[in-house]
Amino acid sequence: MNWEPFYLSIKLAFWTMLLIPLVAAPIASLLAYGRFTGKSVVDALVSLPMVLPPTVLGFGLLVVMGPRGVAGMFWEDLTGDRLVFSFAGILMASLIFNLPFAVQPLRASFEKLDPRLLESAAILGLSPTQTFLRVILPNCIGGLTAASILVFAHSLGEFGVILMVGGSIPGETRVASIAIFEAVEALRYNDAFLMSAILVPVSFMVLFIINKINERR
Amino acid sequence: MTLTVEVRKQLPHFCLDVNFQCQPGNLTAIVGPSGAGKTTLIRIIAGLEKPDSGRVCLGDKCWADTDSGMFIHARKRKLGLVFQDYSLFPHLNVRKNIAFAATDSDRVDELMDMFGIRHLQNKRPSAISGGERQRAAFCQALARNPVLLLLDEPFSALDAGTRRGLRHELHDLKKDLDIPVLHVTHDLEEARFLGDSILAVDNGKISPDWFGGQMRSADAMDNVTVQASLLSNKSYA
Numbered sequence: 001m002n003w004e005p006f007y008l009s010i011k012l013a014f015w016t017m018l019l020i021p022l023v024a025a026p027i028a029s030l031l032a033y034g035r036f037t038g039k040s041v042v043d044a045l046v047s048l049p050m051v052l053p054p055t056v057l058g059f060g061l062l063v064v065m066g067p068r069g070v071a072g073m074f075w076e077d078l079t080g081d082r083l084v085f086s087f088a089g090i091l092m093a094s095l096i097f098n099l100p101f102a103v104q105p106l107r108a109s110f111e112k113l114d115p116r117l118l119e120s121a122a123i124l125g126l127s128p129t130q131t132f133l134r135v136i137l138p139n140c141i142g143g144l145t146a147a148s149i150l151v152f153a154h155s156l157g158e159f160g161v162i163l164m165v166g167g168s169i170p171g172e173t174r175v176a177s178i179a180i181f182e183a184v185e186a187l188r189y190n191d192a193f194l195m196s197a198i199l200v201p202v203s204f205m206v207l208f209i210i211n212k213i214n215e216r217r
Numbered sequence: 218m219t220l221t222v223e224v225r226k227q228l229p230h231f232c233l234d235v236n237f238q239c240q241p242g243n244l245t246a247i248v249g250p251s252g253a254g255k256t257t258l259i260r261i262i263a264g265l266e267k268p269d270s271g272r273v274c275l276g277d278k279c280w281a282d283t284d285s286g287m288f289i290h291a292r293k294r295k296l297g298l299v300f301q302d303y304s305l306f307p308h309l310n311v312r313k314n315i316a317f318a319a320t321d322s323d324r325v326d327e328l329m330d331m332f333g334i335r336h337l338q339n340k341r342p343s344a345i346s347g348g349e350r351q352r353a354a355f356c357q358a359l360a361r362n363p364v365l366l367l368l369d370e371p372f373s374a375l376d377a378g379t380r381r382g383l384r385h386e387l388h389d390l391k392k393d394l395d396i397p398v399l400h401v402t403h404d405l406e407e408a409r410f411l412g413d414s415i416l417a418v419d420n421g422k423i424s425p426d427w428f429g430g431q432m433r434s435a436d437a438m439d440n441v442t443v444q445a446s447l448l449s450n451k452s453y454a
Contacts (some may be wrong), residue, residue, distance in 0.1 A: 119265055122291040122305040124318035125361065134317075138308040 004171055006198065012087070012162075012175055017148045023095060024102035024147065025162035029132055030184045031103065032110035033118070051102045052081020058164025061093050065165060090166035090173050091099035097161045101154050102147040110136060146213045152208035156199065218276030220365060222398040224261050224268035233257055233421035239414075246412030247401045254421040255401045259369050262399065263298050264291035275364060275397075294365070297358030301370035304354060305342040311353045312338035312454035319360035328356040332386065348379035352386075368400040372407065384410060 031043055049057055065071045065083045071092070075083040083089040109113040115135060121131040136142065166173030168182060174197055183192040220239040225232060233365040239245045247255050260266040262273055264280060272282040280289045305314045311334060316325045329335040334353040342350050351371055358366060368387075372380040388411055391398060402408050408415050417424050 099401060116300055116302075116304045117306060119291070120298075120300070120306070122265070123263060123294075123296065123298045124357070125292045125295065126318070127292065139306070 002179070004088050005174055005176040005195070008087075008171070008174065009156050009176040012090060012094055012158075013152045013177055015091050016155045018097055019091075020098055020102045020151050021106075021144060021148060024099060024106055025137065025144070026132075027099070028106035028110055029136065032107045033126040035083065046103050047100045052160075054097070054160025057097060058093070058161040061096065061165050065089055065092065082145060084165055085167050085169055085173060087166075090162050091176075093161050093165040094155050094158060097158060098154055105150065106140070106143050107145040109140040109147075112143075113139055133196045133210050142213060146210050149186045149206055149210050149213070153203055153210070156203060156206075185200055218278075218364065220262075220275045221272070222258075222262060222397075223270035224258070224273060224281075226257065226261060226266070226269045228257060228421060231421040233261075235416075235418065235421070235423055237416055237423065238400060241397055242395050243413040244391050244398040244400055244411055245416055245427055246408035247399060247416045247418055248403065248405060248412075249418040249424070251403060254371055255403075255418055259298075259312050259367050259399065259401055259420065262365075263296060263367055264289060264294050265447060295361065295363055296365040296367060297361070297363035298354040299354045299358050299369065299371040303392050307348060310339050310341055311345065314342065314353060315356040315360050317357065317360075322363075324360055324362070324448045325356070328359055331390070332356055336446070346379075347375050347404065348383060351375060351383060355387075355390075363396065365396055366398045368398065370401050370403070371405075373402070375433065380407075387411060403423075420439045 027042075027046055031039065031046070033192070063069055064085060065075070067073070067076065067082060067084075072083045074089070075081070079088075081088070083092070104197055117135055117139065118131060121135045126134065157177060159181065162173065163178055163181075168174045168178050174182075176199060180192050180195045180199075183189070183195065218241055222238070223236040224400065225234045227233075230252075231254070235254075235258055237245070247258065249255050256308065261268050261281070266287060268283060270283045272284070273280045274282070279285075279287055280294055281287060305311075306317065310319065312325065312329070315328060316322060319325050326335070329338060332348055332355060334352050337345050337349055337353070342353070345353070350373075354371070366381060371387075372383055375383065384407060387400075391411070400408075400411055
């Protein structure tokens with residue numbers, strides 16, 4: 001059996017898990033503590049990937065990240081490479097697709113934090129950024145961990161968006177879920193079964209760990 | 218520097234409307250029943266809430282003045298605030314909590330010695346008693362050398378013995394403080410013991426009558442002469 005799709009899936013899930021807090025934490029903080037016009041619009045936009053069919057989201061990303069899209073042109077100017085059908089492209093798509101899965105638990109965690117701690121931080125002279133880094137994040141480490149692990153598990157199972165943005169390039173974008181799909185299409189049921197049998201316990205273990213973390217919070 | 222407060226704010230059931238001054242080195246006890254607007258008043262002075270109208274000034278510097286539209290955020294007021302329940306950061310040990318906003322580590326040691334909690338410096342707030350946490354909260358509030366100290370019922374969550382002990386510690390401490398101190402309490406005995414002046418607040422207004430009424434009702438339990446002399450020794454702010 002070819003292990004490369006698993007390696008790619010884990011690499012994608014790992015980088016998504018590592019990078020998503022940088023995007024999700026400020027958005028979650030804004031939604032938890034911010035008072036501004038259009039907050040419900042931002043909230044709905046962030047949650048959109050949860051309800052959109054992955055093919056619709058994938059198509060949208062394909063347009064934006066394609067050679068004539070804003071993100072695609074910017075990336076090409078920056079690196080000289082195209083963004084679609086590359087690992088960087090599927091990583092970016094994965095970050096957007098997973099955003100609500102990270103923002104929601106983080107936001108819940110931020111909202112559970114005793115507001116008096118934030119007032120104490122203000123009284124002690126901390127700026128909003130210092131409060132976020134020195135008070136909010138250290139006290140929401142459980143929520144951050146749960147969000148990261150959930151995103152890792154979710155990234156392992158991504159299919160539609162990855163296929164639309166990345167296609168199926170061996171060693172570059174062909175992750176395990178796509179390899180399973182291709183094995184079924186080619187009637188290689190043994191390969192498909194074996195790969196699925198590996199993904200199921202891995203996903204189960206990840207969810208089990210999340211539940212354990214949530215029990216301890 | 219003298220603290221000048223002239224604020225009005227509409228609350229759900231009444232309008233908070235309070236004017237008073239507090240001199241440096243003086244402790245003004247703000248006393249009144251629950252829901253009288255005491256905590257809102259402290260929050261306005263701290264900059265955690267805005268008044269509908271009026272001003273809060275320390276010396277010639279105004280922190281809030283609705284006429285000129287000025288409002289200085291709490292983080293820039295350099296004041297100390299001790300809440301009624303512990304507001305220490307749970308992820309930090311006692312020392313790090315006190316040193317959180319302190320500029321000088323010697324000051325941290327000095328305060329821990331003053332409040333007798335140096336032996337607890339490596340413990341988390343969850344591992345120490347309520348009285349010890351409140352001592353640490355006092356240290357934290359004083360560590361940045363505040364220009365004003367606000368105490369919002371700091372002893373109300375403590376048992377009677379610990380409350381008495383801390384009351385005496387604060388009584389000793391205030392002799393060395395040359396800043397205005399506002400102490401919110403609903404405990405008359407505490408207000409009379411600690412306050413250089415007493416401000417009775419009821420339904421959002423300064424209400425000497427409320428204080429007098431409480432004094433009379435307390436006469437039945439306490440020594441009338443002592444209470445009368447205590448009252449005559451205090452001035453209504």
